[in-house]
Structures are given as C-alpha cells and as structure tokens.
Amino acid sequence: MADVEAELRKELLDAFSGADYPVNNQMDLVPALPNGPSTTFEAGGQSFTAMELATKLSSRAEFPYDDAESLVDDVIAGLKDEGDL
Template identity: 65%
Template sequence: MSDKDDIRQQLHDGFEDADYPVSSPMDLVPALPNGPSTTFESGDVSFTAMELNTQAGGRQEFPYEDVDPLVDDVMAGLDDEGYFD
C-alpha cells in the first residue's frame, strides 16, 4: 500500500466513529484514540490530528454527514500542502 493509500485508510479508521453529522474539527476529537495527539503516519509522512487541522484543514467544508467526504477533503488538503510526492 502506498503512503497515500495507507494515510487515507488511517484517516478513515480514525474518523469513522465520530458522531455524524460533524460541524467542526472539534467534533472529531472524541473519535480519535489519542485525541488531538493521535498520529497518522506511513513512510516519510507523519502528522498529528492537531497538525492536520492547522496545516491541511483549509480544504474542509463542514458540516459532514459521514466519513468519506471528510476524508476526501482532508486528502485533498494534504495533497495541496505537498505531503505526497
């Protein structure tokens, strides 16, 4: 699995148990095993949920009704920020 696919799966797994719909990043924190300190990593790519929100959060358009559109937007933000070559 590539870094990008692995990160996508980790994000999906991390956010799928949130209480949807979610209206802000703070609504996602309780679903994460280590809250904002939860780390997503694969290969050379690594960031915490807090870093994700500050660095790649600009693509998110809350509210979200389920996990898939959220993860799509997060991945687009990570692409925009140059996380993946």
C-alpha cells in the first residue's frame, strides 16, 4: 500500500503544483488539471477522477491551501479515512 500511496501522491503533486496558490476552493484547482474535472489519477489498480476526489473529500478540505503539499496531504489522509487507500 505504501507504494500505491507514494505513486498517487506523486501524481497529485504533479497535477496540483501548477495551480495558482493560494487556492480558495476546488474550482481554483481546475485550471491546473490537464483534463479539468475529468483528469484521472491512477495508482495500484485504483483510479479516481478529480471530480470523484472533490466529491469524496469536500467535507474534509480545509481551504485555503497555500501549496500543493498541504493540499495533497489532506487528499491522501481523506482517502485513507474513507478506506480507499
């Protein structure tokens, strides 16, 4: 599972590093994603679109985020809490 987490973390960091920080809401992240909300993140046979992640984690997000690392930390923690990682 650690490899899956590391792989997913890298994909998320690569995608969200291009956002214009600070981001105040999920919509601020959309321009950084290559396929917008349809952007897919895959690791260890699991696949999540950006829209699925947004829906699953909307109650856990603590906007604003000042950098990609803190955003991705919360996404990974939320996926773990939900049993998806």
